[in-house]
Amino acid sequence: MNESSGPPSEAGAVVTAALLVIGDEILSGRTKDKNIGYIAEYLTNVGIDLCEVRVVPDVEDEIVAAVNALRHRYTHVFTTGGIGPTHDDITADAVARAFGVATDVDPRAVALLLERIPKDQLNEARLRMARIPAGAELIENSVSKAPGFSLGNVHVMAGVPTIMQAMLDGLAPRLATGRRVLSRSVPAGLKEGDIAGPLAAVQAAFPDVSMGSYPSFEEGVGFTTTLVLRSRAEARLAEAEAAVQAMLAEVRAGRAADT
Amino acid sequence: MNESSGPPSEAGAVVTAALLVIGDEILSGRTKDKNIGYIAEYLTNVGIDLCEVRVVPDVEDEIVAAVNALRHRYTHVFTTGGIGPTHDDITADAVARAFGVATDVDPRAVALLLERIPKDQLNEARLRMARIPAGAELIENSVSKAPGFSLGNVHVMAGVPTIMQAMLDGLAPRLATGRRVLSRSVPAGLKEGDIAGPLAAVQAAFPDVSMGSYPSFEEGVGFTTTLVLRSRAEARLAEAEAAVQAMLAEVRAGRAADT
Numbered sequence: 001m002n003e004s005s006g007p008p009s010e011a012g013a014v015v016t017a018a019l020l021v022i023g024d025e026i027l028s029g030r031t032k033d034k035n036i037g038y039i040a041e042y043l044t045n046v047g048i049d050l051c052e053v054r055v056v057p058d059v060e061d062e063i064v065a066a067v068n069a070l071r072h073r074y075t076h077v078f079t080t081g082g083i084g085p086t087h088d089d090i091t092a093d094a095v096a097r098a099f100g101v102a103t104d105v106d107p108r109a110v111a112l113l114l115e116r117i118p119k120d121q122l123n124e125a126r127l128r129m130a131r132i133p134a135g136a137e138l139i140e141n142s143v144s145k146a147p148g149f150s151l152g153n154v155h156v157m158a159g160v161p162t163i164m165q166a167m168l169d170g171l172a173p174r175l176a177t178g179r180r181v182l183s184r185s186v187p188a189g190l191k192e193g194d195i196a197g198p199l200a201a202v203q204a205a206f207p208d209v210s211m212g213s214y215p216s217f218e219e220g221v222g223f224t225t226t227l228v229l230r231s232r233a234e235a236r237l238a239e240a241e242a243a244v245q246a247m248l249a250e251v252r253a254g255r256a257a258d259t
Numbered sequence: 260m261n262e263s264s265g266p267p268s269e270a271g272a273v274v275t276a277a278l279l280v281i282g283d284e285i286l287s288g289r290t291k292d293k294n295i296g297y298i299a300e301y302l303t304n305v306g307i308d309l310c311e312v313r314v315v316p317d318v319e320d321e322i323v324a325a326v327n328a329l330r331h332r333y334t335h336v337f338t339t340g341g342i343g344p345t346h347d348d349i350t351a352d353a354v355a356r357a358f359g360v361a362t363d364v365d366p367r368a369v370a371l372l373l374e375r376i377p378k379d380q381l382n383e384a385r386l387r388m389a390r391i392p393a394g395a396e397l398i399e400n401s402v403s404k405a406p407g408f409s410l411g412n413v414h415v416m417a418g419v420p421t422i423m424q425a426m427l428d429g430l431a432p433r434l435a436t437g438r439r440v441l442s443r444s445v446p447a448g449l450k451e452g453d454i455a456g457p458l459a460a461v462q463a464a465f466p467d468v469s470m471g472s473y474p475s476f477e478e479g480v481g482f483t484t485t486l487v488l489r490s491r492a493e494a495r496l497a498e499a500e501a502a503v504q505a506m507l508a509e510v511r512a513g514r515a516a517d518t
Contacts, residue, residue, distance in 0.1 A: 021312075024469065024471055024489075025471055025473055025487065026295070026296075026299065026312075027299055027308075027309045027310065027311075027312070028299060028300075028303050028309070028440070028442070028489070029296055029297075029298075029299030029300025029301070029302070029303050029309070030300075030442070030444075030487060031473065032295075032296035033295060033296065036285070036291075036292060036295075036314070037285075037288055037291035037292065038288075039288075040285065040286055040287060040288030041287075041288030041289075042288070043288070044287050044288050049286075050286045050287070050288070051286065051316060052286075052313065052314065052315060052316075052321075053280075053285075053286070053312070053313065053314035054311065054312065054313050054314075055295070055311065055312035055313075056311055057310060057311075058471070062311075084451050084455075084472070084474055085451050085452045085455040086451055086454075086455040086458060086459070086472035087455070087458065087459040087462055087470075087472075088470070088471050088472060089472075117452070121452070121453075123452065123453075123455075123456065124456060125451075125452050125453075125455030125456050125459075126452040126455075128455070129452075143476065143478075144476060144482070160474060160475065160476050162476055162478070163476060181287070183287070183289070185289075192343050192344050192345055192384075193344045193376070193380070193382065193384050193385040193388075194380075194382075194384075195345075196343075196344040196345040196346070196384030196385075196387070197382065197383060197384045199345060199346065200345070200346040200384075203346055210283065211346075211347070212283055212284055212317070212347050213343070213345035213346075213347060213348075214284055214290065215343055215419060216419065217402065217403060217419050217421055217422060219402075219421070223403070228284065228289060230283075230287070
């Protein structure tokens, strides 16, 4: 078994995911989320397509509804936040309720907590961090020991970025993954409005290669554009990039002739 | 009329919002979103409660479904992304479809584009940026002129952060807003597990003040905690903060006695 890339999956299989970010502090703007971008990039690199993200408050009904909406639709659901020892940490209970299973203090989780926390400090609040839904598999936390868990296809992780990242590293080897989406960035050096027509024609010729156009704006400099081509097939990606480069050269030549 | 704070609303009225971030580039991790945190903080400051965020791909059916799910549930829906001139900019059409109205080139939007773009460069692609759903009100874009729009309670903005921010400034004065949620941050200087029990008791005594506990972790230093109290009533917030400070002092004294 290849420890770094997860269980083998069918060649070309598409493995999808949603991310559920749980926390009032993200919605109030007090905490700026750092997990969405990290997880998005991580999943792309291991061959899992992130298809949707939701951010919901620390309200059990909202978490339950979101977990159930997402877990039936995607191969994997990842959650961040709400698994600490305080009263607003309700993710484990909400996920258990979404699956209709009980939650209880799990001896495996208690053993992990005791690796870090002296026994006389393992109070009722800290024991909340060992409450794990029945049937769940633990996700290791190499930073601070309190584990996350996978229940079915839902993977529950901490909200603190360093801990979430450690959990994702622990979790990834056992995830079903698919064929990676490969991408190429092409700096266009032109404004979107000057290439949009010919770009649409190239896109039409390569329906199997997704072509995104991303403007950026700098005060005083104005707009420029980066084109991003994405496909699971390296050969098609190379052909599409050549077609895009030829299109860009033609637009540039046309502009030079204008002046 | 107060230009800076929107139309008057009932005292104490709660005004809610969802944010819909549209873009494959966020889900692939290539672009790290900078709009969620900005908009969350902005809305909190003007008295609008952000209750949910979704990120969806550049797929018309997904955008339509999300717009319709959110617009019936919240006072406002804000969208970012997908209003440029290229083939992957499909937000205007998707929002129009969600409302069942037509989209066409809007003379008001063309006039704005002509303030920046010479007439002979206003090609078919750039005219896409003037396609506005029937019945929509334009949102001014002081950075690059191409407008956003409000259709009913859905406010469609650019994805480029500087432009989105300018649009939000243009839009805010006409939004219904509510009574601001006020907040106080209390650095606890203690671990969550040491205060979780007494904190839950304080929370129970102040059901109208939301108390969040946010751990942060630094390698080598370990965990610390920030408590955030939130309420629309300044007096209750002050009472709750005093109760929290007293609780923290008691926990610290207990710990000092232990050692």
